[in-house]
Amino acid sequence: MTKQRQRASAPAPETKRCAIYTRKSTTMGLEQEFNSLDAQREACLAYIERQQGWTLVDERYDDGGFTGANIDRPAFQRLLADVDAGKVDVIVVYKVDRLSRSLLDFVKVMERLSTAGASFVSITQNFSTADAMGRLTMNMLMSFAEFEREMISERTRDKIAGARRKGKWTGGPVPFGYSAKDKKLVVNEAEAHVVREAFTLFLAHRQMATVARELNKRGLLPRASKHGRKGGPLWSKDSIARVLRSPLYAGRMMYGDELYEGEHPRLIDDVTYRQAQKLLGMAGRELRVTGTNPEYVLRGLLRCGLCGEAMCPGSTTKKSGKTYRFYRCSTRDKYGTDRCSARPLPARAIEDFVVARITEATADGTLAERIQVKLAARVAKERTTFVEVRKALSAQVAEALAATSRLTEEVVRLEGRARELVEAKLRVEATRLDDAERRLRALEDDAVNVELLESQQEWFVGALRNFGKVWGDMTPENQGRLLRALVAKVSVGEETGVCRAELVNFDAVASAKEAA
Template sequence: MTQKRKLRCAIYTRKSTEEGLDMAFNSLDAQREACAAYALSQKSEGWSVLPALYDDGGFSGGSMERPALARLLADVQAGRIDIVIVYKVDRLTRSLNDFARIVDVFDAAGASFVSVTQQFNTTTSMGRLTLNVLLSFAQFEREVIAERVRDKIAQSKAKGMWMGGTVPLGYDVIDRKLVPNAEAATVVHIYQRYLELPSVMALMEELEAQGIRTKSHVSADGSKRGGIPFVRGPLYHLLSNPIYIGKVKHRGLLHQGQHEPIIDQPLWDAVQAKRSQAIGDRRMRGNSQHASLLTGMIRDHVDRPMSPSHAIKNKRRYRYYVSSMAAVADGQRMAEAALRLPAADLEQAVIEATAALLSDQQIILDRPQVDARAMTSRMNAVGRLSNMLAHQEKGKVRQALLDLGLALIVYPDHIDASISRQKLAAMVDDSSTEQQDDGWRIPLVIATSPDRRGRNLKLVLGSPPSQQPRVNPELIALLRRAEAARQRLLQHAEPNTLIDREDERLARLAFLSPDIVAAILDGRQPSSLTPRRLLKQVNLPLHWNEQKAALGF
């Protein structure tokens, strides 16, 4: 009798809120216990539960941004999991689109998905249909709940009620209502000094010298937040928060609040008039020769904003983007070396990368096609956008990049740049309807290389320079495992013999082109070729030239 193959099972649990998670036996424990009992009932089929825990407590099923789910998908892709068990399918996700993406990951890795209380199997077409129907209802339920919550918040704010969030400086929350406290005098002082000083920067420096800090509070997990020196963002927010004149803001509308104001109307009006004038002056300067195009869109790898800076040498002005140390509160990020990039080179690289992305017609073809006229309209819109990036003044280019949701993250050895797919679609389709960003990003390609000092970045506009050989021991070990798997399959190539699924996946890599194998051994493979990517090549071509193209050679 042939022994059944051992199937490695991972249990995934999720709870939308953090309520009750501190109990000795909570909802996550109940889900895991039910899943473990089901796996035990399948022990005769070779099921075995892995010890790793994949628990997402306090995370919504409407988003893929969950740490345990990310670890689960990574382990599935790495071939460490054969079956994923959940208590109900909506524990995995409540979004139909996210579910399709998750199932694609499972299928690519040859993994199965089981719902304990609903008995579904994603390997059959009927199972997929039933799951899609169920998830449609789950997504509908989530959207209805979200609409009810939004309606309740809107109605409550229209009545002037405080609906939670960060408690502003100058108030305490008593019986779910804002009540002025001793900090109210500090708020009045800040408003008055803003009128007397030339700028917000001068006010910020004075408040730091006087030891005036942001409001401190203790979060639900016991960590202390706030109580740090004011920087521009929080200071601007304090000076424009209508809470201080007894108002509650919701979707651009002001409602009379149920709390007592701290700032009187004349002082508020004077501060807003000065702010409006300062904003107008900055906008007038926005199209100047030395305006910084990417301000507010660029951060470094430890989440510090990179601010414009400049130096003058031999009467020539050199602009840079530099990691802002003033905006960093914790010591760990302060300890990281500041990064500095030449502004003109980076701005040109971003414009060229965005224009190159827009020239790719696949960006348009990925959008749903209505008719030929709509397709022509999209083509024209992309053409106008590309032309504007190349020829318009800097102020309009900056606004276009903001509309595209441009985001840059600078690392010591590379730059991650991307735009919002949803915002690009809105611009291409000329949609004026405000839509929530779905979180999907389209990457931009910006070639970089570290300079000799290893702290700054030197931009390479065009194809990157030839790289030194980089031997990857993990890739070489993967090739050895592939050859060993091929040998095992040949030795056990008998009728009615169960084939180990992992050996089957690995053995495919034993038929790589000799040129590809030689390049990996010499360290001449593309930087994008990683062990994970090589394992994910399920349909690897047999033709050697096609293999090179598929793997980026």
């Protein structure tokens, strides 16, 4: 009777509002009718039903496809907000690593729960944060969970590095020009054509903006993205630069700063890629001078007849729907009429005059033939020099390699003072071998120079042979390139009214090159 009265007077268990939190790192399998999140929730729900006074809140907190490395998860943030608002007393999870895999984040969450007067329970590990022993055990488990996450990350990085060194594609956005099939890159012929055309246009025009404009005009557009702007994507200077600089298209796979032979098919040959990289790295006159105002094709060539300084593009004036261009004396623009009184000159008239003189000079084809002979001799000389230097360096590498092999065998055989002397010789030979191999690798730039010179020669001579026909079809950039390769200087005498165009002396150029 006394025991019955004691049981009747015992206080009712405290009611605790419980929230179940579930998480899965990937989205794989979430489309199934009963997935991992459902299994976690069902197990947690059964645990809550066995506890006296525990009730489940109506809100669900499920994060599918979110890592435990951080707490930037939408459902988890909602849960923490409800804890702060006093709506949740206990957070119930299947395992402690469902909450977090970062020890630092876990400690911060525990402090936040403690401030709100809430607790945390892991149903498969049989402890909670309601007592000191449970908190100690949980911190130990979290340390192991973080260690496991870091080990997985390291193994993943090592796996990616090893795959890249073998030339394998390791996933991510599929590069333009390729498609992904069986976790490998295969050629997408429609896009590959655009990539090859981009390299061809760049070698011809040397301007990334021109390449982008030409591809857009032809309708050879980049791949549409999922979040592309209205009207479809267009090529830009930056997107063209990314294509031109990517070693992927030359059959290489990059990891860090190192390149490895890729197992994917290449879209362009090594010569084309090296030529493009050479042009991209150039900061010479050819690239700079066509960067702005390309329609002023005599820029850099036209000189003032009074002071001898350069005539620069002047401002344009529009009247009655017409555009007028002028060349202005740079001295007058900088220092005023006291230093030079030359007036602005009509650009179109001077350019037409120079083009007419060149048309006359190239009409019979003799000028093109003479220049071709000179340039062919220069290319042959460059190629011969390159072959001779490469042969000499290869011989040096072979000689140094043989010497190091012989000295290495002597080091193994000898002892004492004799061994020290041989080791000193071995270090000298190893240094000589490294130097010869470095110079041989650097010689690749000379090979690119010869290839560029040969391609420029073909383009230049071909344009001269048909100057009258091709001039009107050229872009302003290519017109400027041709004139700068052919014309040494154009001067206009304002007092005499004489315009003089001097062609480049190719005999002198060839002689100077041979003397160098």
